[in-house]
Each structure stands twice: as structure tokens, then as C-alpha cells.
Amino acid sequence: MTRPSTELLAVSRRWIDAIQHKRKNQMRNLLSEHQHLRFVGTGEDELWAGEAVREGIGEFFGVIPQFLKHEETFAEAFENGDSGWACLTHDIVFADQPDRTFHVRNTLIFALEEGVWKIVLRHGSLPIPNIDFTGIEQNAIADLVVAARKGFSLDQRDGFASIMFTDIVNSSRLASLMGDRLWSTEMARHFASLREIIEDADGQFVKSLGDGTMSSFPEPAQALHAARAILQVTEQSDGPAIALRIGIHTGNIVQTSDDFFGSVVNKAARIAALAASGEIQVSDTTRRMVGETQDYRFTKTTSVQLQGFEGEHLIHRLD
Structure with a gap:
């Protein structure tokens, strides 16, 4: 049975906090120790697997500039038996670019390993509007969301x-x-x-x-x-x-x-x-x-x- 998971939401936030404060060991310990671990980033070649992810994760995030501002804008997590997933979005301003805000998305997939939740897949991205990527407005899902929310208070x-x-x-x-x-x-x-x-x-x-x-x-x-x-x-x-x-x-x-x-x-x-x-x-x-x-x-x-x-x-x- 799938249900909202406050536990996985807390683990996800620890992951984000470890990145922000460059806690290398904490990042490493939150990742699965198995070869099915996957890491997907924004860059074209950022698709890695296995032990290399755990060993290099601290250095990968270690080069990120210091955060000047960090605000969570959306967060949810669910679990079903021995697996679970979370989706979080953040607005981030880096110290070396104080006039620019980056809207970052993170998807985390979890598995229970010896009774402890571990990340088995991480996917992070800096969203780019579809029209900038394809040259075409793709509104089908957005229109359905708007239709589904009719009658739902606009400030709710x-x-x-x-x-x-x-x-x-x-x-x-x-x-x-x-x-x-x-x-x-x-x-x-x-x-x-x-x-x-x-x-x-x-x-x-x-x-x-x-x-x-x-x-x-x-x-x-x-x-x-x-x-x-x-x-x-x-x-x-x-x-x-x-x-x-x-x-x-x-x-x-x-x-x-x-x-x-x-x-x-x-x-x-x-x-x-x-x-x-x-x-x-x-x-x-x-x-x-x-x-x-x-x-x-x-x-x-x-x-x-x-x-x-x-x-x-x-x-x-x-x-």
C-alpha cells in the first residue's frame, strides 16, 4: 500500500542539507552500497552507477559555490513496502551569483537495506521551459492540472x-x-x-x-x-x-x-x-x-x- 512518508521526507531533507553544507560522509552514507545505485545529473554525460557514485559524491558536490539563499518550494515523499520515492524543488542563490536564482528539482528513489532507507537513484535538474528546448508550447498536462483544480480555492x-x-x-x-x-x-x-x-x-x-x-x-x-x-x-x-x-x-x-x-x-x-x-x-x-x-x-x-x-x-x- 502506497502512503505518504514523513520518514523519507526527513531523509530527503538530510540529503539536501548535506549537499548545502558539504558533509561528504553524510552524503556517502545516505547512498546505497550496491551496484544498482544510479546518479543522474543535469549535464549531458552525468549518468553514473555503482561504487564510483558513493566514492565521488563528496567531491562532485564539493565544488558547488556556497549557498547565499536556499528555500524549499515543494516537497513530498511516499513509501510502499521496501521502496519509496521523494520529489523536492528548491530556489537557490549562490554566493558568487547573488543576482540569479536557480530553480532546482530533485527526485530520489529509496530502498530499505538492512532496515535503513538508502538512496538507489538520484536525479537532479535545472528545469528549462519546453519552448526553449523544443520551440513548442506543451500545455496538455498543465491544462489538465488547471481543470482538475477548478473549484479548489486559489490560495489553498x-x-x-x-x-x-x-x-x-x-x-x-x-x-x-x-x-x-x-x-x-x-x-x-x-x-x-x-x-x-x-x-x-x-x-x-x-x-x-x-x-x-x-x-x-x-x-x-x-x-x-x-x-x-x-x-x-x-x-x-x-x-x-x-x-x-x-x-x-x-x-x-x-x-x-x-x-x-x-x-x-x-x-x-x-x-x-x-x-x-x-x-x-x-x-x-x-x-x-x-x-x-x-x-x-x-x-x-x-x-x-x-x-x-x-x-x-x-x-x-x-x-
């Missing part, structure tokens, strides 16, 4: 993100003790503080929800970093004794100009509702994408049922 798109919800514990009691005016002032200060932390972590403050917030991050590590900073700032505040609970989940979302939708959003909200005061609870998907490191350690793994979702779901507390 799919994307991959980590969604974070924060919620104030016992907010009704605090509001009653402080009174509406003081509580409203405190909420405005609280939301402004969270927005600053979220945006500093390259996240998007999506909206406030009564006494809670919803935000989105391109990478799960950014969400975890922001969550811990939010708890720290809240605990050290000289204002009212506010206690937060936070929930995070990662996956494919649907975004409009000012909001996010989809099961990922709903699941993140359910996870936040299960967190205790002062806790950050994350989904198993988020935990696996970040991994166990000195920066991120998880405890209290729990199997839970989530309203609106079938079966049991693992959640983890971020220490």
Missing part, C-alpha cells in the same frame, strides 16, 4: 508542517480572579510574547483560540525549540502564574492564506488536550523525525486514544 495549497497548540491550564479560574479587563490585557501580552518566540524559531503564529494558540513550523525541531522556550518564558514571567500545556504533531496539511486544515491539525489539538500542566507532548511521528539527541530527550511514552481517530496512538513527553 498542500504542505508539510509541524503544528503546535498551546493552552492555558485553568484559564477560567484565572480569568474569574483577575476580572475581564485585567485578563484581556494579560492575554494580549501573553500572545505577543508567544508570537515573538514562534517567529524567532521560523514558525508562523496562525491564530489565537480563546486562551490558546495555534502555530506552524517547517521542521519539527523548530516546533520543539519554540515549545521549550515558551514554557521557560511563561514560568519566569513576573505576571500572573500561568501554566501551559503544549501538543505537537507533524504531517501534511492544507493551508489557505490565513489558516491550516486537515487531520494533522486536529491530531495536534487532541495531543495538546492530553498534556498535563507544564508538559510538551508530541506525536510519535514528530519524535521519530527529530530522534533522540542531547538536545531532545523523550520520556513517558503513552498509548492513547484520540477523539476522531481510530486505534491507539503513541505520544511522548519532551523533557
Whole structure:
């Protein structure tokens, strides 16, 4: 059964990151060790196979100029049993050509080798419009795509993100003790503080929800970093004794100009509702994408049922 793969998306992004920062050993280790490995590049003669690819990959990408700007513009990945594939596009500006943007496409095909995903085929290209190549406009596929999207909001798109919800514990009691005016002032200060932390972590403050917030991050590590900073700032505040609970989940979302939708959003909200005061609870998907490191350690793994979702779901507390 073919299904979207957050794991392969994470591996693909590690591959791109290794290229950008010229991590030769990491590039080599992400490639298959078998002779069926294939590497296809933009150049006419860039079609190579086998061990030569692994041994030369570091030097091949090592001559690329330093990146001045690197922005992922599209990314998706799927898996089916022991195989999988990913497609990513990026806008890149090199330090030696600051006035020119290159639109780069990467296709990666993966196979499980001894339980580890390895790249068995890489195809990269700098797209050139068909009219520049053939002299003919080829619009058949583009026209079908436009037709298929009729009725689909023009500002709506799919994307991959980590969604974070924060919620104030016992907010009704605090509001009653402080009174509406003081509580409203405190909420405005609280939301402004969270927005600053979220945006500093390259996240998007999506909206406030009564006494809670919803935000989105391109990478799960950014969400975890922001969550811990939010708890720290809240605990050290000289204002009212506010206690937060936070929930995070990662996956494919649907975004409009000012909001996010989809099961990922709903699941993140359910996870936040299960967190205790002062806790950050994350989904198993988020935990696996970040991994166990000195920066991120998880405890209290729990199997839970989530309203609106079938079966049991693992959640983890971020220490």
C-alpha cells in the first residue's frame, strides 16, 4: 500500500542539507552500497552507477559555490513496502551569483537495506521551459492540472508542517480572579510574547483560540525549540502564574492564506488536550523525525486514544 512518508521526507531533507553544507560522509552514507545505485545529473554525460557514485559524491558536490539563499518550494515523499520515492524543488542563490536564482528539482528513489532507507537513484535538474528546448508550447498536462483544480480555492495549497497548540491550564479560574479587563490585557501580552518566540524559531503564529494558540513550523525541531522556550518564558514571567500545556504533531496539511486544515491539525489539538500542566507532548511521528539527541530527550511514552481517530496512538513527553 502506497502512503505518504514523513520518514523519507526527513531523509530527503538530510540529503539536501548535506549537499548545502558539504558533509561528504553524510552524503556517502545516505547512498546505497550496491551496484544498482544510479546518479543522474543535469549535464549531458552525468549518468553514473555503482561504487564510483558513493566514492565521488563528496567531491562532485564539493565544488558547488556556497549557498547565499536556499528555500524549499515543494516537497513530498511516499513509501510502499521496501521502496519509496521523494520529489523536492528548491530556489537557490549562490554566493558568487547573488543576482540569479536557480530553480532546482530533485527526485530520489529509496530502498530499505538492512532496515535503513538508502538512496538507489538520484536525479537532479535545472528545469528549462519546453519552448526553449523544443520551440513548442506543451500545455496538455498543465491544462489538465488547471481543470482538475477548478473549484479548489486559489490560495489553498498542500504542505508539510509541524503544528503546535498551546493552552492555558485553568484559564477560567484565572480569568474569574483577575476580572475581564485585567485578563484581556494579560492575554494580549501573553500572545505577543508567544508570537515573538514562534517567529524567532521560523514558525508562523496562525491564530489565537480563546486562551490558546495555534502555530506552524517547517521542521519539527523548530516546533520543539519554540515549545521549550515558551514554557521557560511563561514560568519566569513576573505576571500572573500561568501554566501551559503544549501538543505537537507533524504531517501534511492544507493551508489557505490565513489558516491550516486537515487531520494533522486536529491530531495536534487532541495531543495538546492530553498534556498535563507544564508538559510538551508530541506525536510519535514528530519524535521519530527529530530522534533522540542531547538536545531532545523523550520520556513517558503513552498509548492513547484520540477523539476522531481510530486505534491507539503513541505520544511522548519532551523533557
